[in-house]
Amino acid sequence: MGCDVVTVSTDTKFTHLAWREYEKELAKINYPMGSDPTGKLGRMFGVYDEGSGLTLRGTFIINPEGTLLGSEVNFYNLGRNIDEMMRKFKANVYLAKKTNEACPSKWKDEGDKTLAPNAKMVGKVHEALND
Amino acid sequence: MSDAAGGLKLGQRVPDFELETFEPAKGDFGTFSLAQQIAKKRWTILFFYPADFTFV
Numbered sequence: 001m002g003c004d005v006v007t008v009s010t011d012t013k014f015t016h017l018a019w020r021e022y023e024k025e026l027a028k029i030n031y032p033m034g035s036d037p038t039g040k041l042g043r044m045f046g047v048y049d050e051g052s053g054l055t056l057r058g059t060f061i062i063n064p065e066g067t068l069l070g071s072e073v074n075f076y077n078l079g080r081n082i083d084e085m086m087r088k089f090k091a092n093v094y095l096a097k098k099t100n101e102a103c104p105s106k107w108k109d110e111g112d113k114t115l116a117p118n119a120k121m122v123g124k125v126h127e128a129l130n131d
Numbered sequence: 132m133s134d135a136a137g138g139l140k141l142g143q144r145v146p147d148f149e150l151e152t153f154e155p156a157k158g159d160f161g162t163f164s165l166a167q168q169i170a171k172k173r174w175t176i177l178f179f180y181p182a183d184f185t186f187v
Contacts, residue, residue, distance in 0.1 A: 002172065002173045002174055003173060003174035003175070003176060004163075004168065004173055004174070004175055004176070005175075005176045005178055006150065006152070006163050006175065006176070006177055006178065007178045007179075007180065008150065008177055008178065008179045008180075009179065009180050009181065009182055009183060010182070011182060011183040012151075013151045013152060013153040013160050014153075015183050016152075016153035016183060017153045017160075018183075019183035019184055020153065020155050023184070026155075029155065030155045030156040031155075031178070032152040032153070032154045032155075032156075032161060032163055033152055033153045033154075033155070034150035034151070034152050034163055034177075035150060035151045035152065035153075036150060040148075041148055041150065041177075042179060043138075044138070044139060044145075044146065044148065045138050045139060045177070045179070046138020046139070047138070047179050052181075054181040054182055055179040055180070055181060056179065056181070057179060057180055057181070058177070058179040059176065059177070059178055059179070060176070060177040060179075061174070061175075061176055062145055062165070062168070062174065062175040062176075062177065063174060064168070064169060064172040064173055064174055065144075065169065066144050066145050066147075066165055066168075066169045067142065067143070067144055067145070068139050068140070068141055068142065068143050068144075068145050069141060069142075070141070071139075071141055076181055079186065085176070089174070089176060092174075093174065
């Protein structure tokens with residue numbers, strides 16, 4: 001799909017290496033692990049917490065032109081749903097090709113019902129989704 | 132970009148950035164740069180988490 005996932009925390013690349021080697025849960029995870037020790041990138045995205053020096057659980061989708069298209073931030077104690085993250089990513093890729101369509105909340109993958117907003121649909125979204 | 136309360140808005144161009152990385156697939160250190168992603172026409176998902184040795 002022409003996409004790269006990069007995980008980011010304020011740990012150094014050396015700590016990343018140690019954690020990756022030690023934690024069995026990570027054995028099958030092969031994404032590059034980015035290091036943001038000064039919090040510069042975390043600040044840019046508004047997820048760096050000055051008080052703790054940690055970053056919140058933020059997920060950001062950037063298109064191949066470098067434009068920010070997706071943003072989701074959870075507090076420290078709430079994990080992310082990877083299925084929802086992938087749904088949003090796939091929708092963004094799809095919408096980049098189909099610029100006059102919109103993916104409704106139940107859209108999961110290419111082939112699912114989309115909407116093409118137009119004057120006739122005003123007040124008739126229910127019919128458009130269920131025809 | 133120094134305002135912690137700020138943050139980029141959707142639809143904005145992300146300023147170029149570079150990160151040092153550990154790359155498990157290669158078992159080696161590397162770098163990740165947004166400019167490179169744009170040059171290669173690839174999408175990027177940035178996945179922030181609080182700290183190593185915690186759950187993600």
